[in-house]
Amino acid sequence: MTDYASRIAYLERIKPTKIIIWTLLFLGGIVMVTPLAFMISTSFKTGADVFSLGIIPKNPTLENYIYIWTESQFSRWMLNSLWVATFSTASVVFFDSLVGYTLAKFTFRGQTIVFIAILSTLMIPTEMLIIPWYMMSREFGWIDTYWGIAFPGLMTGFGTFLMRQFFMGLPDELIEAARIDGWSEFAIWSRIAMPLVVPALSALAIFHFLGNWTAFIWPLIVTNSPELYTIPVGLASFNGEFQTDWEIVMTASCLATLPTLLVFLVLQKFIIRGVMLAGLKG
Amino acid sequence: MAEVLLENINKNFGKIKAVDDFCLQIMDKEFIVFVGPSGCGKSTTLRMIAGLEEISSGNISIDQRIVNNTHPKNRDIAMVFQNYALYPHLSVRENISFGIRAQKLPKNEITSRTLEAAKILGLDELLDRRPGELSGGQKQRVAMGRAIVRKPKVFLFDEPLSNLDAKLRHKMRVEMKKLHQQVQTTTIYVTHDQVEAMTLADRIVIMKDGKIEQVGSPDEVYHKPNSQFVASFIGSPAMNFISGTLEFLNNRNSLICDGGEMIDLVDWPDLVGSKLTMGIRPEHMELKTEKSSKVINTVLDAKVSVLEPMGHEVIVTCDSNVGEVIGKYTGNTKLKVGQTIHFEFKKENIHFFDENSGKRVS
Numbered sequence: 001m002t003d004y005a006s007r008i009a010y011l012e013r014i015k016p017t018k019i020i021i022w023t024l025l026f027l028g029g030i031v032m033v034t035p036l037a038f039m040i041s042t043s044f045k046t047g048a049d050v051f052s053l054g055i056i057p058k059n060p061t062l063e064n065y066i067y068i069w070t071e072s073q074f075s076r077w078m079l080n081s082l083w084v085a086t087f088s089t090a091s092v093v094f095f096d097s098l099v100g101y102t103l104a105k106f107t108f109r110g111q112t113i114v115f116i117a118i119l120s121t122l123m124i125p126t127e128m129l130i131i132p133w134y135m136m137s138r139e140f141g142w143i144d145t146y147w148g149i150a151f152p153g154l155m156t157g158f159g160t161f162l163m164r165q166f167f168m169g170l171p172d173e174l175i176e177a178a179r180i181d182g183w184s185e186f187a188i189w190s191r192i193a194m195p196l197v198v199p200a201l202s203a204l205a206i207f208h209f210l211g212n213w214t215a216f217i218w219p220l221i222v223t224n225s226p227e228l229y230t231i232p233v234g235l236a237s238f239n240g241e242f243q244t245d246w247e248i249v250m251t252a253s254c255l256a257t258l259p260t261l262l263v264f265l266v267l268q269k270f271i272i273r274g275v276m277l278a279g280l281k282g
Numbered sequence: 283m284a285e286v287l288l289e290n291i292n293k294n295f296g297k298i299k300a301v302d303d304f305c306l307q308i309m310d311k312e313f314i315v316f317v318g319p320s321g322c323g324k325s326t327t328l329r330m331i332a333g334l335e336e337i338s339s340g341n342i343s344i345d346q347r348i349v350n351n352t353h354p355k356n357r358d359i360a361m362v363f364q365n366y367a368l369y370p371h372l373s374v375r376e377n378i379s380f381g382i383r384a385q386k387l388p389k390n391e392i393t394s395r396t397l398e399a400a401k402i403l404g405l406d407e408l409l410d411r412r413p414g415e416l417s418g419g420q421k422q423r424v425a426m427g428r429a430i431v432r433k434p435k436v437f438l439f440d441e442p443l444s445n446l447d448a449k450l451r452h453k454m455r456v457e458m459k460k461l462h463q464q465v466q467t468t469t470i471y472v473t474h475d476q477v478e479a480m481t482l483a484d485r486i487v488i489m490k491d492g493k494i495e496q497v498g499s500p501d502e503v504y505h506k507p508n509s510q511f512v513a514s515f516i517g518s519p520a521m522n523f524i525s526g527t528l529e530f531l532n533n534r535n536s537l538i539c540d541g542g543e544m545i546d547l548v549d550w551p552d553l554v555g556s557k558l559t560m561g562i563r564p565e566h567m568e569l570k571t572e573k574s575s576k577v578i579n580t581v582l583d584a585k586v587s588v589l590e591p592m593g594h595e596v597i598v599t600c601d602s603n604v605g606e607v608i609g610k611y612t613g614n615t616k617l618k619v620g621q622t623i624h625f626e627f628k629k630e631n632i633h634f635f636d637e638n639s640g641k642r643v644s
Contacts, residue, residue, distance in 0.1 A: 176367070180354045182384035183384045
């Protein structure tokens with residue numbers, strides 16, 4: 001009786017606004033999760049069952065996974081993606097923070113112009129840069145090379161801006177104290193400034209890594225050989241001109257999602273903090 | 283240990299002159315304090331000595347070597363900042379040894395010097411803590427440890443105690459004085475707190491608008507201030523000032539105040555006819571509840587408006603014909619707000635300043 005009464009009391013305390021919020025969140029959750037559920041479900045379906053709407057496969061099979069690992073170059077594409085994303089993330093972490101630090105903590109002639117120039121690159125959409133990138137790559141012989149895939153992401157205006165803002169928040173006294181202590185400017189950057197902006201740095205690294213992992217247009221344009229495809233390009237190659245094996249596409253998508261899921265699970269805390277710090281959406 | 287020489291130092295920030303023709307010789311082992319209100323150029327001067335700010339003109343020498351263009355790390359100085367500037371991601375041990383690690387000293391020397399500094403400052407127990415786990419006073423001691431471990435020629439302190447509460451500030455002041463007596467390193471200390479300046483300094487440099495107003499021992503600047511500014515800056519509560527013209531009337535000197543009131547001044551033959559500001563320190567205003575029958579000193583009648591009991595004395599703010607005056611009272615009679623009292627002050631305790639230039643004239 002007491003239990004029943006307390007439950008009634010609890011239900012009475014729930015405000016109507018809360019019910020509306022929960023309903024909206026639930027609907028949002030369904031919209032987000034349904035395609036993912038279908039992707040996972042389809043990866044276990046046979047070709048004949050692909051267009052059946054049921055979430056549970058009628059004849060569950062691992063054949064699609066076996067096919068992907070044995071008959072396609074998927075593992076190679078995964079390594080390509082991993083290499084390109086890691087390399088460009090390392091580069092962004094190094095160069096963006098170095099430039100951001102210089103802009104935040106040094107005074108030099110033309111500083112504002114340099115900063116505005118970097119900032120203005122944020123206004124230019126990637127699609128507009130593709131033709132100049134392609135012409136550059138053709139000129140330097142970077143087409144169909146790893147360097148060609150990675151070079152546009154080696155330094156970003158956004159990362160530089162983000163890091164500059166964070167370095168500006170570091171007290172000048174810390175830098176000056178280290179300077180009096182006798183450390184070189186590079187040592188001050190690496191030993192004092194960098195450890196103090198780790199939250200911003202990890203946010204930048206995570207978003208850049210994920211951005212590169214899912215990058216499609218530029219890798220599609222700059223690569224010709226299937227051995228150099230990254231995962232998104234490889235996934236697209238499963239789409240035939242007249243017919244698409246959806247079960248294969250979905251299986252590959254499942255596998256492609258795994259590393260990002262892993263990154264999210266391991267670095268969940270950093271990602272949430274990063275989103276809050278950088279004012280970004282995931 | 284070294285002598286520091288500042289010759290005609292100027293510092294301009296655009297059109298603003300932050301430091302104006304600053305000349306000073308700081309002796310070896312001396313503890314010198316730069317004091318002045320915000321924006322007077324004291325921190326800028328210190329930063330120029332440290333090499334963190336370029337000088338616009340002039341020469342800075344440390345140990346008879348001109349260091350105008352020398353990098354801070356090569357000036358053999360150590361600086362303690364207002365906000366301690368401790369590296370938050372490093373332990374106390376790493377913070378203290380950070381400077382000597384840059385010098386690439388042998389590992390055992392780094393360890394022994396770090397422990398020695400920690401021992402001097404009583405930080406032995408805290409070596410593995412991070413700055414975030416320390417109290418304000420402990421952080422201050424770590425900052426000092428980081429300075430002394432390097433055994434520099436000159437210590438520079440930039441308002442190091444201003445973030446501490448009054449009690450801790452007093453404790454740290456004593457510790458600093460002890461430390462200086464122990465290590466005997468030339469020390470330049472910047473503060474806006476005249477109590478710190480008076481208690482710590484061998485000599486005080488009082489600055490205003492980028493210029494030196496007076497350099498002298500704490501006794502000199504207190505008892506013989508060069509200007510009205512120095513007189514008002516040093517001492518708490520501040521000196522009382524009364525403006526007027528000194529006249530010889532009825533066979534005696536009188537200060538005819540700007541409001542028309544008259545204060546008789548006993549036996550003061552000089553300066554007749556001058557426009558002056560008279561200054562008397564609150565502790566030199568002898569408070570009498572009854573008027574003396576035989577007046578040999580100058581007397582000012584006033585009415586008590588505010589009483590501030592301090593325990594050992596009462597600070598008495600009064601309204602008088604010449605404006606608000608403040609005195610100190612140590613007697614036993616209980617004073618009341620609204621009570622009429624009489625201040626007497628002796629000739630030797632009166633200071634006169636030129637009304638226009640503010641310079642001392644007596």
